[in-house]
Amino acid sequence: MKKLLLSATLLLFTAAGIFAQDKFFTKSGKIFFKCTKSSIEKIEATNKSTTCVLDTKTGNMQFAVLMKGFEFERALMQEHFNENYVESEKFPRGEFKGQITNNKEVNYSKDGSYPLKVKGSLTMHGVTKDVETTGTLTVKQGKLSTNAVFNIQLSDYNISIPSVVSDKISNTVNISVDCLLEPLAK
Amino acid sequence: MSKKKIILISVLIVVAVAGLYGYREFNRKNPDLATIEATEQIHSDALIQAFKTGDKNTATRYIGKVVAVSGTVKEIINEDGVYTIAIGNDTNMDAVRCSMDSLHSKEAATLSKGLSVTLKGVCTGFNADELLGSDVVMNRCVVEKK
Incomplete structure (x- = not known):
């Protein structure tokens, strides 16, 4: 009886392990953005604490980022970003929920680099908009790294640029996402 | 020194101080914690x-x-x-x-x-x-x- 219980427990844990292996995640993903218009002044920032979860079975993926976590080279720029543009007190998080539309073309059990097509919705500054982009997923020794670059328009998210700085800040923001994902069950 | 000169020098000092403050504020980095x-x-x-x-x-x-x-x-x-x-x-x-x-x-x-x-x-x-x-x-x- 004891042996039976032990076997059943082992089976349960193995099954849970296999199930969990479908999901990969990181809490230290990197998001870099730039919206520089003039060559004199660089307007760019990095967030190194992005959460990303990918379900390899369904291709569902989700990113979450705390807006206050974006670091600029200049402190004043960072303050203006939080207070005047993204209003991070009122809208503390940015979030992407979407899906890898060509998930069947990715062999997660074989090392290699695979092109991705991603479609989903990006929520920022209280506004949700559809986003579509391409990227790359690399499988290497059981870990996945994802990379995607895409553009959004600030005006789509109700973020306006004052005319005084319109020659410096571009309405088009170039966003790049880099995440090294590990299996959820360790 | 004439009154006009004093006013002019005062204005120049204010402009210089404001300019220096603006420059330093613009280039201010996040402090090392x-x-x-x-x-x-x-x-x-x-x-x-x-x-x-x-x-x-x-x-x-x-x-x-x-x-x-x-x-x-x-x-x-x-x-x-x-x-x-x-x-x-x-x-x-x-x-x-x-x-x-x-x-x-x-x-x-x-x-x-x-x-x-x-x-x-x-x-x-x-x-x-x-x-x-x-x-x-x-x-x-x-x-x-x-």
């Missing part, structure tokens, strides 16, 4: 719990502030020299996740799992997540004590 005193000192478990209770005052008290958090190192992530140190306890997946200041990567590299530390950083917020565990996130962290 090793040189800044923390406004709050708290244990990692207490900080996570404070955010989990959902008290509105918690955000006001900690977010955007320099906080010194003590606790046990539960995870060290090193991605090409970019360190994130998670402190908390192993009984759950919750943690205070400290993204280390790249200027202080050498100190971060000396930390090991299970070590009692105090890390100081700017609290950027709270991520509640049932699947992955809830995290208080800190930026530009430095090692205060180990």
